[in-house]
Amino acid sequence: MSTSLALPHLASVRPAHTVGVDALTSPALPGVIVWALLAGSAAAWLVHRYRASADEEFAELGDATCDRCHAVARPIDAAPGRALRCPNCHALRPATWALTQASVLLGSLAMLATWGPRLALLPFLWLVPVVVVAAMIDLRTMLIPARVVWVGFGVGLTAIAAVALWSDNVGSLVRALVGAVGLFVFLFVTHTISPRGMGFGDVRFAAVLGLYLGWIDIRLPLIGLVLGNLVYLAYAIPSRLRRGAAKHSPFGPGLAAGTLIAVFFWQTLAPPLT
Numbered sequence: 001m002s003t004s005l006a007l008p009h010l011a012s013v014r015p016a017h018t019v020g021v022d023a024l025t026s027p028a029l030p031g032v033i034v035w036a037l038l039a040g041s042a043a044a045w046l047v048h049r050y051r052a053s054a055d056e057e058f059a060e061l062g063d064a065t066c067d068r069c070h071a072v073a074r075p076i077d078a079a080p081g082r083a084l085r086c087p088n089c090h091a092l093r094p095a096t097w098a099l100t101q102a103s104v105l106l107g108s109l110a111m112l113a114t115w116g117p118r119l120a121l122l123p124f125l126w127l128v129p130v131v132v133v134a135a136m137i138d139l140r141t142m143l144i145p146a147r148v149v150w151v152g153f154g155v156g157l158t159a160i161a162a163v164a165l166w167s168d169n170v171g172s173l174v175r176a177l178v179g180a181v182g183l184f185v186f187l188f189v190t191h192t193i194s195p196r197g198m199g200f201g202d203v204r205f206a207a208v209l210g211l212y213l214g215w216i217d218i219r220l221p222l223i224g225l226v227l228g229n230l231v232y233l234a235y236a237i238p239s240r241l242r243r244g245a246a247k248h249s250p251f252g253p254g255l256a257a258g259t260l261i262a263v264f265f266w267q268t269l270a271p272p273l274t
Contacts, residue, residue, distance in 0.1 A: 018116045019113060019114065019115065023112050024109065024112060026116065029112065032108050032109065032111075032112045032125065033105075033109075035108060036107075036125075036128075037080055037105065039108070039125075040100065040101035040102075040129070040132075041075070041079050042078070042129070044096075044097045044098075045064055045073065045078035046133055046148075047096065047136040047137055047140065048064035048073065048096070049061055049062055049064045050140070050141060050145055051140075051141060058143060058146075059137060059141050059143040061145070061147070064078075066088060066093070067093075067094065069086060069089040069091070073086070078101075083098060083101060084098060096139070100133075100136050103132045103136075104132050107132065107260060108125055110260075111124045114263065114266075119166065120163060122159060123159035123163060123212070123215075126152075126159055127156060127208075128260075130152035130156065131208075131256040131260065133148055134149065134152070134208075134252050135253040135255075138201070138250040138253060139250055139253055142250050143201055144199070144201030144252050146201070146204060149205050149207070149208055150204070152208050153208045153211065156211055156212065157211060160173060160211065160212075164176075172215055175215055175218050176211050177211070177214070179212075179214015179220070180208070180211035182214070183207065183209060183210030183213070183224075184207040184210060186225070187202060187206040188203050191203050197248075198251065199251070201252070202251045202255060205252060205255060213259060213262055213263070220262050220266060223262050223269050224258045224259045224261075224263075225255075226258070227261050228254045228258025230254075230258070231254040231261075232249070232251055232255075235253070
């Protein structure tokens with residue numbers, strides 16, 4: 001069984017080797033941009049609908065409201081440009097609105113540059129808003145909602161399975177499932193040993209990340225986890241020094257960033273075995 005993802009290219013566009021900056025001039029670019037703008041707006045609205053529950057044990061879904069006038073934000077209010085200010089009182093919204101949209105747009109373009117206009121790109125376009133939403137909610141609430149994780153996992157698995165079967169590459173689907181289970185179990189054990197240091201939301205989130213990383217290469221889930229820890233330490237250590245050892249930093253953004261880095265640079269991080 002091959003260790004790495006090798007999927008055929010969409011015949012309707014450029015050759016399979018069109019990746020990197022050249023892929024950003026392909027006919028797929030307008031579609032990716034439209035997807036990123038729509039997904040980014042939906043992601044920003046969803047991120048700001050979640051807040052920590054009264055007991056702070058789970059993320060509670062409610063309305064996205066203005067911090068100043070408490071007006072409820074509608075989905076249309078998260079459209080590009082409109083998301084910067086509250087339409088009711090015109091106060092500037094928190095930077096997380098624009099940051100969420102920008103992250104989805106840049107992440108989607110980076111996926112196009114990584115995979116080119118090929119079938120493999122489609123599931124990864126779904127991964128971007130999922131990890132951005134999870135990371136942003138974790139930043140705001142120190143929690144990752146189970147609903148976000150399992151919807152992300154279900155749609156991602158369906159998309160991966162469809163591409164794997166269409167490409168006659170069932171082995172890649174097996175790798176994806178092994179990656180999901182392996183990373184989930186590893187973080188579950190860590191959570192069991194130190195539940196205060198590793199929330200169960202991070203454990204669930206690992207299943208989504210392992211699914212995608214395993215689909216590319218069976219070695220990538222571990223690489224992504226190492227990268228995620230390095231990113232986490234890069235912001236957690238300064239935060240601890242500034243706020244004190246009792247203050248914890250969310251692990252989700254580190255996991256999300258480590259995964260995206262592993263995806264974008266997978267050929268360098270996990271070169272084909274000879």
